[in-house]
Amino acid sequence: MFSSRASNWHFDQSKPEDKKPVKNFLKFLVPLAVALAVSVDAKEIKLLNVSYDPTRELYAEYNTAFAKYWKAKTGDDVTVSQSHGGSGKQAQSVIAGLAADVVTLALSYDIDAISQQAKLLPADWQNRLPDNSTPYTSTIVFLVRKGNPKLIKNWDDLVKQNISVVVPNPKTSGGARWAYLGAYAYALETCGHDDAKAKNFITKLYKNVPILDSGARGSTITFAQRGIGDVLLAWENEAHLALKEFGADNFEIVTPPLSILAEPPVAVVDKNAKRHGTTEIAMAYLNYLYSDEGQEIAAKNFYRPRNEAIAAKYAANFTRLKLVTVDQEFGGWAKAQQTHFTDGGVFDQVYQPN
Amino acid sequence: MKDNKFWLATALGAQLAFTSLAADNTDTNRDADIEALKQQINALSQKVETLENQRALDQQASTNTASGQIQELDQKVRILSRERELDQEAAAGAAKTQPKLAVGANGFIASSADSNFVFSLNGLIQVDSRTFFDDSAIKSNDGLLLRRMRPIFQGTLWRDFDFKFMPDFAPSTPTLFDAYGNYRYEPWLQLRAGKFKTPEGLEQLQDDVNIQFNERSLVTDLVPNRDVGLQLWGDIDGGVMSYAAGIFNGVGDARNSSNAAYENGVEFAGRLFTQPFKSSSLAALQGAGFGVAGTSQNGTSSATDLPNTTGGTLAGYTTDGQQQFFAYNPASGNTIVAAGQHWRLSPQASYYYGPASLFGEYAISDQDVRNSNTGVEADLHNTAWEITGGWMLTGENASFAGVTPLHPFNPQTGEWGAFQVVARYAALEVDPHAFPAFANPATSASEARAWSAGLNWYLNKNIRLDASFSHTTFTGGGGTGTIVPEIVTRQPENVFFTRIQLAF
Numbered sequence: 001m002f003s004s005r006a007s008n009w010h011f012d013q014s015k016p017e018d019k020k021p022v023k024n025f026l027k028f029l030v031p032l033a034v035a036l037a038v039s040v041d042a043k044e045i046k047l048l049n050v051s052y053d054p055t056r057e058l059y060a061e062y063n064t065a066f067a068k069y070w071k072a073k074t075g076d077d078v079t080v081s082q083s084h085g086g087s088g089k090q091a092q093s094v095i096a097g098l099a100a101d102v103v104t105l106a107l108s109y110d111i112d113a114i115s116q117q118a119k120l121l122p123a124d125w126q127n128r129l130p131d132n133s134t135p136y137t138s139t140i141v142f143l144v145r146k147g148n149p150k151l152i153k154n155w156d157d158l159v160k161q162n163i164s165v166v167v168p169n170p171k172t173s174g175g176a177r178w179a180y181l182g183a184y185a186y187a188l189e190t191c192g193h194d195d196a197k198a199k200n201f202i203t204k205l206y207k208n209v210p211i212l213d214s215g216a217r218g219s220t221i222t223f224a225q226r227g228i229g230d231v232l233l234a235w236e237n238e239a240h241l242a243l244k245e246f247g248a249d250n251f252e253i254v255t256p257p258l259s260i261l262a263e264p265p266v267a268v269v270d271k272n273a274k275r276h277g278t279t280e281i282a283m284a285y286l287n288y289l290y291s292d293e294g295q296e297i298a299a300k301n302f303y304r305p306r307n308e309a310i311a312a313k314y315a316a317n318f319t320r321l322k323l324v325t326v327d328q329e330f331g332g333w334a335k336a337q338q339t340h341f342t343d344g345g346v347f348d349q350v351y352q353p354n
Numbered sequence: 355m356k357d358n359k360f361w362l363a364t365a366l367g368a369q370l371a372f373t374s375l376a377a378d379n380t381d382t383n384r385d386a387d388i389e390a391l392k393q394q395i396n397a398l399s400q401k402v403e404t405l406e407n408q409r410a411l412d413q414q415a416s417t418n419t420a421s422g423q424i425q426e427l428d429q430k431v432r433i434l435s436r437e438r439e440l441d442q443e444a445a446a447g448a449a450k451t452q453p454k455l456a457v458g459a460n461g462f463i464a465s466s467a468d469s470n471f472v473f474s475l476n477g478l479i480q481v482d483s484r485t486f487f488d489d490s491a492i493k494s495n496d497g498l499l500l501r502r503m504r505p506i507f508q509g510t511l512w513r514d515f516d517f518k519f520m521p522d523f524a525p526s527t528p529t530l531f532d533a534y535g536n537y538r539y540e541p542w543l544q545l546r547a548g549k550f551k552t553p554e555g556l557e558q559l560q561d562d563v564n565i566q567f568n569e570r571s572l573v574t575d576l577v578p579n580r581d582v583g584l585q586l587w588g589d590i591d592g593g594v595m596s597y598a599a600g601i602f603n604g605v606g607d608a609r610n611s612s613n614a615a616y617e618n619g620v621e622f623a624g625r626l627f628t629q630p631f632k633s634s635s636l637a638a639l640q641g642a643g644f645g646v647a648g649t650s651q652n653g654t655s656s657a658t659d660l661p662n663t664t665g666g667t668l669a670g671y672t673t674d675g676q677q678q679f680f681a682y683n684p685a686s687g688n689t690i691v692a693a694g695q696h697w698r699l700s701p702q703a704s705y706y707y708g709p710a711s712l713f714g715e716y717a718i719s720d721q722d723v724r725n726s727n728t729g730v731e732a733d734l735h736n737t738a739w740e741i742t743g744g745w746m747l748t749g750e751n752a753s754f755a756g757v758t759p760l761h762p763f764n765p766q767t768g769e770w771g772a773f774q775v776v777a778r779y780a781a782l783e784v785d786p787h788a789f790p791a792f793a794n795p796a797t798s799a800s801e802a803r804a805w806s807a808g809l810n811w812y813l814n815k816n817i818r819l820d821a822s823f824s825h826t827t828f829t830g831g832g833g834t835g836t837i838v839p840e841i842v843t844r845q846p847e848n849v850f851f852t853r854i855q856l857a858f
Contacts, residue, residue, distance in 0.1 A: 211436055211437060211440070213440065218440070226432055226435070226439075228429065228433055
């Protein structure tokens with residue numbers, strides 16, 4: 001369970017008169033050291049993964065698989081605890097002291113915030129794992145009521161009168177920021193990149209939003225369980241999960257022809273992991289997401305895997321569409337955050353609570 | 355609508371018949387009239403049909419409007435309901451960020467929302483009576499006394515740093531008992547620095563609030579009380595194994611540190627205690643524990659650092675009634691000082707199972723001493739042991755950490771708290787080589803043996819009333835003088851104790 005540090009103590013034996021007490025004292029320390037050493041072999045490791053809202057099911061399955069893999073590889077037992085919430089809120093919790101060994105958040109900006117504000121991991125954290133530390137991707141789709149009674153097919157259907165749109169608050173939810181940028185990217189693409197028109201489009205869209213939850217799971221509840229709205233802007237995996245959980249006879253997924261490429265990143269929180277002595281296993285935990293098994297679990301949970309072979313195997317799970325990136329359309333996350341989501345940004349300008 | 359058609363057709367039919375009868379002589383006119391009438395009928399029928407269709411359309415429109423309004427209202431209600439739900443969630447979330455204040459049986463506790471900062475105020479007040487029998491030579495030992503009056507300030511800073519500050523205002527001069535900081539890396543690895551109990555005697559390590567008699571046994575005469583030092587310690591696997599290893603200034607037997615070192619040599623202290631079945635399913639063995647503790651120090655000191663000397667102001671080798679029965683008081687009046695090695699060893703064990711409790715310990719205090727006037731030295735090997743048993747008459751579980759009554763005292767509902775009977779036997783033997791060079795055999799006893807029995811009444815978790823009797827016999831001593839220890843050792847000690855204890 002732990003290693004003995006007490007056995008490494010050294011007492012000052014330089015003075016001759018001290019030799020006898022040291023010898024006597026060692027009589028007591030020896031059994032102590034023996035008792036502690038007995039426990040060295042039996043390792044039980046705990047990790048805390050602080051993640052965003054819709055990954056509950058993904059990591060529930062993945063944690064079990066990783067624990068089995070790690071046990072077979074090292075003989076050690078590992079228990080991974082999960083914490084879920086809106087990605088922005090989760091990042092703030094880690095900054096405030098939530099002792100995450102790893103974070104698996106909705107967007108890189110939130111991990112950047114942990115790096116910049118709390119200095120818990122280096123600024124170049126995204127270079128430490130393949131694919132910019134995003135082992136899987138996703139996108140934003142529409143979940144509508146069965147039969148699609150409002151005939152919603154594309155983003156411009158969302159700004160029509162009498163359409164009620166459910167989406168979380170981009171101030172707190174990573175998924176909401178992806179959805180907002182997906183809508184904005186559509187407007188830019190269809191308006192000849194006229195920012196004023198895009199802003200007008202997004203204003204109309206958020207006029208149709210009656211309520212803002214703090215996270216993706218909350219919005220799913222609002223739409224699917226509370227019966228509010230005509231369409232939910234959801235993570236692709238969250239939409240599939242809603243079908244599974246609330247019934248495919250009640251809802252259906254509409255994939256717009258164009259959406260945003262969401263790249264949820266992962267990272268070891270270096271200082272926390274070092275403090276817990278879990279750096280090695282935390283890195284192994286994230287690396288295993290890129291393994292065949294990790295990628296397959298991601299695909300089964302409707303995250304788009306990076307591994308092409310596994311992506312091909314699960315191609316039926318994912319509708320083909322044009323995916324634009326934050327870098328292409330918005331000049332990267334830092335700029336997008338500054339322009340749209342900081343206080344006084346575009347979102348604050350366009351959104352007026354009903 | 356069908357009724358309208360019927361009456362219209364009937365009226366038109368009647369009109370047709372009448373017209374036909376009136377013009378039966380003119381066929382041409384008649385045919386023209388008939389045709390005209392037919393046209394009128396058709397026109398009227400069309401009007402009726404148009405009216406009917408319009409009415410149906412109006413009704414449908416009306417229905418659609420109502421349905422839309424209902425749906426709109428339904429959405430509004432759902433949205434309001436969800437907003438309220440989210441507001442409640444937000445309020446609950448906000449409440450989690452507010453500091454918490456609790457007042458209860460565990461004292462006054464204030465903590466930050468995340469519990470990383472905690473401050474608690476507790477207290478212990480013990481009011482005792484001691485009544486001695488058959489000791490007419492001792493005039494001042496009967497009476498009431500404030501045994502302990504301790505405010506206890508303790509808490510946590512930055513989640514991992516604990517502190518405790520506990521003075522005692524019962525002595526004539528307020529004394530600082532505990533004052534330490536503790537870094538808790540994990541429960542199994544902690545570092546404590548300051549003034550606190552040396553990890554040695556089992557009964558001495560039990561909190562004052564939980565000891566089973568008014569005074570600890572004779573064994574506690576041979577172990578240190580509190581000292582200033584640095585200690586690495588921890589509880590492994592929830593207490594299956596506990597360890598402590600530390601460096602201290604060193605204090606004499608039963609002594610409380612004066613907060614400063616009195617010699618250059620430091621004292622090493624260590625303790626291992628295991629409860630191997632604590633986490634097992636063997637209920638009868640879960641409360642079984644045993645261990646060993648020891649200290650070692652090399653140094654010389656002044657007389658006041660020995661257990662006690664005649665005229666000393668601190669309790670040294672004392673009876674249950676806190677009367678001195680042994681002192682380093684040679685008849686010559688020479689001063690005795692510590693002169694080298696001092697080590698202690700204490701194997702110890704405890705067992706708790708349901709209402710039963712049993713614990714015992716053995717202690718050796720081996721100390722080199724010197725008669726400072728004659729230069730004579732000796733290695734004195736003093737020993738003591740005790741065994742204490744208890745039984746909760748009211749069925750509560752006994753434990754080292756105290757008793758929580760199943761039915762707190764409330765006479766109005768016929769509930770009386772918890773009762774416990776306790777018994778103890780203890781003995782202390784002073785090394786025969788102590789006499790006569792280092793202690794006067796005519797006044798100091800070389801051995802004391804004591805049995806005690808008592809009844810403890812736990813009114814609730816905070817209030818406790820105790821009564822006990824203790825009988826101690828001595829070997830040696832006696833004398834004819836009028837000072838301690840001879841007036842104590844002259845006859846067996848018989849003392850009746852009572853205590854009112856308030857702890858929170």
